[in-house]
Amino acid sequence: MKPYSVSFGGIPDKYSSWKSSAFVVLPFPIDLTATYVSGTRNGPRAMIEASGHMELFDEENKIEPYRAGIFVSTEIPVLTTGPLAMLKELEKRVKAVTRAGKFPIVVGGEHSGTCGAVSALKKKYEDLTVLQFDAHADLRDTYLGTPWNHACVGRRIVDSGAKLVQVGVRSISEEEDRFLRRAETVKSFYASEVRDNLADVTRGIVSSLTGNVYISIDLDVFDPGIMPAVGTPEPGGLDWFEVIDILRDVMRADCNIVGFDIMELSPLPGIVAPDFLAAKLCYRMMGWILAKREEKK
Numbered sequence: 389m390k391p392y393s394v395s396f397g398g399i400p401d402k403y404s405s406w407k408s409s410a411f412v413v414l415p416f417p418i419d420l421t422a423t424y425v426s427g428t429r430n431g432p433r434a435m436i437e438a439s440g441h442m443e444l445f446d447e448e449n450k451i452e453p454y455r456a457g458i459f460v461s462t463e464i465p466v467l468t469t470g471p472l473a474m475l476k477e478l479e480k481r482v483k484a485v486t487r488a489g490k491f492p493i494v495v496g497g498e499h500s501g502t503c504g505a506v507s508a509l510k511k512k513y514e515d516l517t518v519l520q521f522d523a524h525a526d527l528r529d530t531y532l533g534t535p536w537n538h539a540c541v542g543r544r545i546v547d548s549g550a551k552l553v554q555v556g557v558r559s560i561s562e563e564e565d566r567f568l569r570r571a572e573t574v575k576s577f578y579a580s581e582v583r584d585n586l587a588d589v590t591r592g593i594v595s596s597l598t599g600n601v602y603i604s605i606d607l608d609v610f611d612p613g614i615m616p617a618v619g620t621p622e623p624g625g626l627d628w629f630e631v632i633d634i635l636r637d638v639m640r641a642d643c644n645i646v647g648f649d650i651m652e653l654s655p656l657p658g659i660v661a662p663d664f665l666a667a668k669l670c671y672r673m674m675g676w677i678l679a680k681r682e683e684k685k
């Protein structure tokens with residue numbers, strides 16, 4: 389795989405080559421199906437550039453995750469033939485990453501990219517659960533003429549046969565609500581439930597995670613107060629510590645985390661805090677993955 393022009397965290401070549409890296413970041417700069425604000429095509433670049441300004445010491449896990457190696461690949465090329473060709477390319481790359489024994493991380497770009505990653509991982513792991521952080525249920529069967537719209541991600545995950553656990557939902561259509569009521573392999577925790585009882589929701593999430601788990605974070609799960617740089621901002625989102633508290637317990641749960649993504653960053657000119665939040669979240673997750681591996685030894 390060819391490297392991106394900038395390294396994650398601004399780390400030197402020694403820690404960012406394909407060969408020396410435990411983590412592989414795959415930029416998915418696609419915003420073909422954005423319906424409100426477009427601009428997520430600039431998300432991966434903004435996040436990777438912001439990461440160069442982070443402290444490389446993970447103060448929670450007390451380690452420097454970059455020492456395990458972080459390779460960033462070239463961007464998935466943008467094609468105007470529709471989302472499917474780009475999802476296939478992403479699927480191919482995720483497959484190559486897992487085959488090499490490395491850990492895949494997708495950064496986006498519109499949320500539909502998750503389908504490409506899940507497709508690759510579902511073929512490798514029969515038993516797969518996707519944990520989706522999102523303001524939206526994304527359970528529409530099709531939207532604006534394509535089943536690969538960012539508003540259909542959850543539904544495609546269900547179609548793939550993976551189990552789906554959602555958290556932070558606060559915007560849902562009548563069709564989705566009906567689907568959710570009868571879907572046996574989907575569990576949704578609303579943002580209001582997180583606000584009312586974070587500990588119970590966290591326990592509920594952790595107890596529903598078994599086997600292999602892929603984590604998908606649509607940045608609009610956060611409150612627009614701290615994450616205004618998304619295509620479809622919704623009031624009443626989670627704050628930084630709520631997401632971190634849930635993720636911490638998820639990362640310690642008795643399951644195998646096989647990849648994650650951070651999607652839908654739509655950078656705002658002159659406002660870098662959201663880009664930085666996304667970069668730091670990505671790096672913290674690497675820290676937890678490494679801490680868990682260390683514990684298992």
Ligand SMILES: [Mn+2]
Pocket residue numbers: 522523524606608609620
């Ligand atoms: Mn969303």
